[in-house]
Amino acid sequence: MLHGKKIVLGVSGGIAAYKGAALCSKLVQAGAEVRVIMTESAVQFIAPLTFQTLSRHDVIVDTFDEKDASVVSHIDLADHADLFVIAPATANIIAKMAHGMGDDMLSTTLLATTAPVLVAPAMNVHMYAHPAVLANMETLASRGVYFIEPGTGQLACGYVGKGRLEEPEQIVEAIHRFFDQKKSLQGKKIIVTAGATIERIDPVRYLTNDSSGKMGFALAAAARDMGAEVTLIAGKTTVPAPTGVQVVRVESAQDMLEAVLQRFDDTDIVVKAAAVTDYRPIDQAKQKIKKSAAEMTLTLVKNQDILYTIGERKTKQFIVGFAAETERIDEYAMDKLKRKRCDLLVANDVTEEGAGFGTDTNVVRLYDANGLIELLPVMSKQGVAREVLLRVAERIRKGAQMN
Known part of the structure; x- marks a missing residue:
């Protein structure tokens, strides 16, 4: 799978840099052509000669150390890569990537590359959980950067917790999966719904829910990276939409229904991850309702169920539904899957803990017509999105083979 693949390995300055050497060796053994860029801080932990010997290529540290006058090194490396891997990735290089800084060879080359980027963080447990670091990773994920979550265990600083660089064998396995899944949805048209719909009470008030859109956006980004043509139909969200997809903004449940149905016949896959408001006010005031009586009665009417509607109308479409529950998960999930004719339900x-609205992680269960098929552990929403869509791609492929 990796034979002939051109991988640029960025090594930043952490004690886990020694694992970068093992990773480099394993990638070369797997047939990849590996070029290494080290930060000046990384050189304090491990010598460039180690990576030069393992990769059989010069290692670049200094932006201005141009060894070949016929090319500009950082542009040549940026154009060279089939995949850019940062391992270990410190909080510092993650921040530079998120904010577009280019003050050394590694960050400058990352700005210039159009290759996919895979980041393997390694840092102290408290640093990894810092809001600034989490926000930077979320920003990068929304741009299509892949993350390999760090492991949990004894850290060099003496703490025990999450932040240890994943083992080189696991990173190589993730790289294998990346190349394997890259085109698994090639040629497929997919609709992803995301975020919360809102139902107006008056021009300044509305009914809604706590959905942030993070899960739907992660699904859209994952589908894009797997080769699909993605239409993202999004309501109210709290995070930036991913790039490289068609974004259709809607407000109400009726708006979202119309946007989905308009594109439904020409779609192969629908992933219904939006949290749609179930009811709307029967009357919407044209002007702001003024405070008067001590009580106010609001009469609501049920919205048309989008998932049920497309389930009734589906012909060739593979439909993935989502269910956010607080109790009797298996019972409610199977009921929803059957009533709404889903092919897969998440x-x-x-x-x-680690699941729900607004979080960066999720813990999900996958169901098909036969019941619970898999319980995924807590992982980033980007990780959940990839796992879900890999199973969709596999089922579509098997269905095509049977036909």
Whole structure:
């Protein structure tokens, strides 16, 4: 799988840099052509000669150390890569990537590359959990950067917790999966719905829910990276939409229904990850409702169920539904899957730690017509998105083979 693949390995300055050497060796053994860029801080932990010997190529540290006058090194490396891997990735290089800084060879080359980027963070447990670091990773993920989550264990600083660089064998396996999945949805048209719909009470007030759009956006980004033509139909969200997809903004449940149905016949896959408001006010005031009586009665009417509607109308489409529950997960999930004719249903308990609205992680269960098929551990929403879509691609492929 990696034979002939051109991989640029960026090594930043952390104690885990020694694992970067093992990773370099394993990638070369797997047939990849590896070029290494080290930060000046990384050189304090491990010598460039180690990577030069393992990769059989010059290692670049200094932006201005141009060894070949016929090319500009950082542009040549940026154009050279089939995949850019940063391992270990410190909080510093992650921040530079997120904010577009280019003050050394590694960050400058990352700015110039159009290759996919895979980041393997390694840092102290508290640094990894810092809001600034989490926000930077979220920004990068929205741009299509892949992350390999760090492991949990004894850290060099003496703490025990999450932040240890994943083992080289696991990183190589993730790289294999990356190349394997890259075109698994090639040629497929996919609709992803995301975020919360809102139902107006008056021009300044509305009914909605806590959905941030993170899960739907992660699904859209993953589908894009797997080769699909993606239409993202999004309601109210709190994070930037991914690039490289067609974004259709809507407000109400009716708006979202119309946007989905308009494109439904020409679609292969629908992933219904939006949190749609179930009810709307029967009357919407034209002007702001003034405070008067001590109580106000609001009469609501049920919105048309989008998932049920497309389930009734589907012909060739593969439909993935989502269910956010607080109890009796299996029972409610299977009921929803059957009533709404889903091919796959992703359910979670929003009260569970690491799951639910607004979080960067999720814990989900996958169901098909036969019941629970898989329980995924807590992982980033980007990781959940990839795992879900890999299973969709596999089922579509098997269905095509049977036909």
